[in-house]
Structures are given as C-alpha cells and as structure tokens.
Amino acid sequence: KNEVEQSPQNLTAQEGEFITINCSYSVGISALHWLQQHPGGGIVSLFMLSSGKKKHGRLIATINIQEKHSSLHITASHPRDSAVYICAVPNQAGTALIFGKGTTLSVSS
Amino acid sequence: GAGVSQSPSNKVTEKGKDVELRCDPISGHTALYWYRQSLGQGLEFLIYFQGNSAPDKSGLPSDRFSAERTGGSVSTLTIQRTQQEDSAVYLCASSEQGGADSPLHFGNGTRLTVT
Numbered sequence: 001k002n003e004v005e006q007s008p009q010n011l012t013a014q015e016g017e018f019i020t021i022n023c024s025y026s027v028g029i030s031a032l033h034w035l036q037q038h039p040g041g042g043i044v045s046l047f048m049l050s051s052g053k054k055k056h057g058r059l060i061a062t063i064n065i066q067e068k069h070s071s072l073h074i075t076a077s078h079p080r081d082s083a084v085y086i087c088a089v090p091n092q093a094g095t096a097l098i099f100g101k102g103t104t105l106s107v108s109s
Numbered sequence: 110g111a112g113v114s115q116s117p118s119n120k121v122t123e124k125g126k127d128v129e130l131r132c133d134p135i136s137g138h139t140a141l142y143w144y145r146q147s148l149g150q151g152l153e154f155l156i157y158f159q160g161n162s163a164p165d166k167s168g169l170p171s172d173r174f175s176a177e178r179t180g181g182s183v184s185t186l187t188i189q190r191t192q193q194e195d196s197a198v199y200l201c202a203s204s205e206q207g208g209a210d211s212p213l214h215f216g217n218g219t220r221l222t223v224t
Contacts, residue, residue, distance in 0.1 A: 102151060
C-alpha cells in the first residue's frame with residue numbers, strides 16, 4: 001500500500017513569500033498529482049508529473065523519483081493562493097489515487 | 110463545456126434513512142470515481158468505474174454503501190441506513206481515460222449531514 005505524507009500540515013505566509021510544500025510516498029509510482037482545494041470545497045488539478053519539473057504561472061512542481069519525493073513551490077505568494085494543497089499518488093492497482101491529508105496554506109497581505 | 114455536476118449540493122438526513130447522491134461526469138469521460146472527505150481528513154477512495162468493466166469497490170466502507178453507473182455516464186451513490194459517521198463531503202471525479210495517470214476533474218461535492 002502506498003503511503004503519502006505531506007509537510008507541513010499548516011503553513012502561514014506573508015504576501016510575496018516563496019512557499020514550499022513537500023510530499024513523500026513509499027512505493028514507486030508512474031505519476032504524482034498536485035491538487036488545490038479552495039474553501040467551499042472545489043478541487044482543481046494543478047499538476048500531474050512523472051519526472052523533473054513542471055511550471056504553470058507562479059506554481060512549480062518538482063519530483064525526484066529515486067527519493068520518492070515531490071515539492072510544490074509558489075513564487076511571490078498572494079492571498080488568493082490560500083487553499084489546501086493536496087498531493088496524490090496511484091494505488092497499487094494503478095486505478096485510483098491515494099491522497100495526502102493536505103497542507104493548509106494561508107497567505108496574508 | 111460543463112464540468113462534473115453533483116446533486117444535491119447539501120443533504121441533511123436522519124439517522125437510519127437511505128440517501129442517494131448523483132454525479133454527472135464530463136461527457137466522454139470513461140472513468141468515474143467517488144471519494145469521501147470527512148472533516149479534517151484527507152480524501153478517501155470509495156469506488157471506481159471504468160467503461161464497461163466491473164467497478165473497483167475496494168474502498169466502500171461497508172455493505173450499506175453501493176454505487177451504480179448507468180449507460181457509462183451518470184452515477185448514483187446510495188447509502189442505506191445512514192449513520193452519523195457517514196457525515197462527510199462526497200466528491201465525484203471523472204477522467205478521460207481512467208487510471209491514476211489521467212488528470213481528474215472533480216465536482217463540487219455533496220455535503221451529507223446525518224442527524
């Protein structure tokens with residue numbers, strides 16, 4: 001069974017700060033997902049990556065397959081980035097995702 | 110185009126009653142998932158439908174939970190004899206191809222409260 005650990009659990013930041021959220025998993029995977037959940041519940045897929053790095057606007061996701069570790073970075077953070085960020089990896093059957101418990105980010109102006 | 114649609118958005122029910130939650134996936138998406146998110150907890154996998162294949166029911170917490178997907182499109186999650194611990198947000202997601210390597214599109218969820 002793949003275990004997913006995220007850190008930190010909670011994160012507060014001032015507007016403009018560089019943010020890093022970490023995700024570790026226990027079993028080798030084909031792809032890792034980062035998702036964002038805003039207050040009110042909607043979940044949006046941010047990234048799906050299997051190697052290296054992906055960038056979308058101020059968001060950057062990296063993955064190290066050998067170390068079974070991924071990071072999500074937010075540059076020049078803004079209050080609208082306040083949300084829960086969730087890391088997810090495939091289950092053993094590769095049919096569904098196992099989710100981390102999420103990192104709650106609060107950015108103040 | 111329309112995203113994943115779930116109804117109702119909120120449901121309050123008395124302990125012991127049955128409830129049905131509906132999910133309308135994105136048109137053409139072959140895979141459909143149900144997840145549950147309890148207060149302060151991560152997303153918990155419930156069931157997965159892929160095309161005409163037998164569903165993966167490995168995440169259903171008890172035999173009070175069941176789900177159907179009719180015509181490869183709309184899905185209904187049924188909870189019989191609801192208990193207070195069933196209170197959670199039930200999220201549906203679909204993906205174009207299925208499998209954990211395909212991006213997921215989530216609905217806004219149904220918030221179920223069992224009193």
